Amino acid sequence: MDTAAARVTGSLRQRVLTGELKPGEPLSQSRVAAEYGVSRIPARDALQTLAAEGLVDLGAFTAVVRGTSIAELQELYELREAVEPLLTRLAVPNVGRAEIAMMTSLLDEMASHPSAIDWLSANARFHALIYMRADRVRMIELTTQLRRLTDRYLYLHVDMFGDTGRLDVEHRLILEAAKAGDPAEVAELTRRHIAASHDFLLRHMLREPAPQEPAPR
Amino acid sequence: MDTAAARVTGSLRQRVLTGELKPGEPLSQSRVAAEYGVSRIPARDALQTLAAEGLVDLGAFTAVVRGTSIAELQELYELREAVEPLLTRLAVPNVGRAEIAMMTSLLDEMASHPSAIDWLSANARFHALIYMRADRVRMIELTTQLRRLTDRYLYLHVDMFGDTGRLDVEHRLILEAAKAGDPAEVAELTRRHIAASHDFLLRHMLREPAPQEPAPR
DNA sequence: AAAGCTAGATCTGTATACAGATTACCATAT
DNA sequence: ATATGGTAATCTGTATACAGATCTAGCTTT
Incomplete structure (x- = not known):
């Protein structure tokens, strides 16, 4: 649909995700509405949607960009480690030549050093193809949401994408096992893939432990 | 908060859950607003919230009470079987005397043959105590939502609560293992507990295979 | 200087209004 | 009887308006 609410939602989502809007920053309906030149109703809708997605806290007074914490990160990755291998196991028997081909081309795309946002998008599509x-519509929806939330940690806490080399290797292993049609193997590789990203992120967050303060107004 | 939107959300949620509002039934903002004597804005809010919870489909035109299907049931239980044992394993080491005591009293409450809605509420609280x-706030939120969605299948597809006897036995096993402080055992019992409910529900749905049609209007 | 209080600014929840989109119904034509 | 077209009813998205709640800042009091 092409509504004002959808436009605002999409734009705000991107800005929260990339860290342009920092944790703790207040997002009042009025200010958002004014900034996008719409009335408060679609701004309100957008904030509610983002709150449901977990990117925004709908506090008592004003909505606020949700903070990050090592505890939440832990939780998000625990969920991903539980759900994505399950999804993988169920999917692999149905993965065919078409998916393998598209996954291969996505690997090339990622290897060509695109922007962070494009790299993450290609990465998400790679796994989504499986x-x-x-x-399992519901599981996929949940996975999409969890991935978005963890991607946010990458933007906020890792400036340069240090580790694309390792990720590329892991992706190729996953692709090979998928080609071979081994559900358990792909699932286990996926689980380790996720766990490795968790470790990577955790190390970065521990090095730079200060959770950013609310932006001064 | 004591807003009109929250009141409408709560009431509609209950009515969808218990089957008073049947799958396919259209829920227009206008009609909901009129019925509750509020303006369309809080009605709109309520429908959006319920859509985020998965109880309502926000179709192109009007919102509609979400349908049920064996495929969705499968998916919901797969998720519960993945998440709840994980949550259990993490929680059991922190379960203390207070929780055990409250769980025991909830078992009594359930054994006293309360109404379906009270039984389900006590059941949810029993597991929530662990x-x-x-x-893990996020996991608990997800679990609450999944449980609500599967409870709906109980209301819609199982008239009498046939199986409270079996459930009571399983609950007591879980309670004993929790008292003994064995995380892996409680987790496994929980997984089987969930799987058994899935089987039970599946058998009932297969016996009465017709998904209800939208209510005539 | 610290604590408390009050006026003003800001924000939200909700009602109402209007335009454009969608659907339903019914008459007419084939 | 079935297809077709048009009009009325319904619905949504959004703007605007208003009252009550919450926060902010500065003044007063101690």
Whole structure:
């Protein structure tokens, strides 16, 4: 749909995700509405949607960009480690030549050093190509949401994408096992892939432990 | 908060859950607003909230009470079987005397043959007493939502609560293992507990295979 | 200087209004 | 009887308006 609310939602989501809007920053309906030149109703809708996605806290008074914490990160990755391998196991038997081909080309795309946002998008599509074949709409929706939330930690806490080399290797292993049609193997590789990203992120957060303060107004 | 939107949300949620509002039934903002004597704005809010919870479909035109299907049931239980044992494993080491005591009294409450809605509420609180000790807000939120969605299947597809006897036995096993402080055992019992409910529900749905049609209007 | 209080600014929840989109119904034509 | 077209009813998205709640800042009091 092409509503004002959807436009605002999409834009705000991106800005929260990339860290342009920092944790703790207040997002009042009025200010958002004014900034986008719409009335408060679509601004309100957008904030509610983002709150449901977990990117925004709908506090008592004003909505606020949600903070980050090592505890939440832990939780998000625990969920991903539980759900994505399950999705993988269910999907792999249905993955065919078409998916393998598209995954291969996405690997090339990622290897060509695109912007962070494009790299993350290609990465998400790579894994989604497997997941989609599981025929589990709800799980995929949940996974998309969890991935978005963890991607935010990458933007906020890791300036340069240090580790694309390791990730590329892991992706190729996953692709090979998928080609071979071994569900358990792909699932286990996926689980380790996720766990490795968790470790990577955790190390970075521990090095730079200060949770950013609310932006001064 | 004591807003009109929250009141409408709560009431509609209950009515969808118990089946008073049947799958496919259209829920227009206008009609909901009129019925509750509020303006369309809080009605709109309520429908959006319920849509985020998965109880309502926000179709192109009007919102509609979400349908049920064996495929969705499968998916919901797969998720619960993945998440709740994980939550259990994390929580059991922190479960103390207070929780055990409250769980025991909830078992009595359930054994006293309350109404379906009270039984389900006590049941949810029984398990929540464990989960809460895992200190995983996000997982608990997800679990609450999944439980609500599967409870709906109980209301819609199982008239009498046939199986409270089996459930009571399983609950007592869980309680004993929790008292003994064995995380892996409680987790495994919880997984089987969930799987058994899934089987039970699946058998009932297969026996009465017609998904209800939208209510005539 | 610290604590408390009050006026003003800001914000939210909700009602109402209007335009454009969608659907339903019914008459007419084939 | 079925297809077709048009009009009325319904619905949504959004703007605007208003009252009550919450916060802020500065003044007063001690």
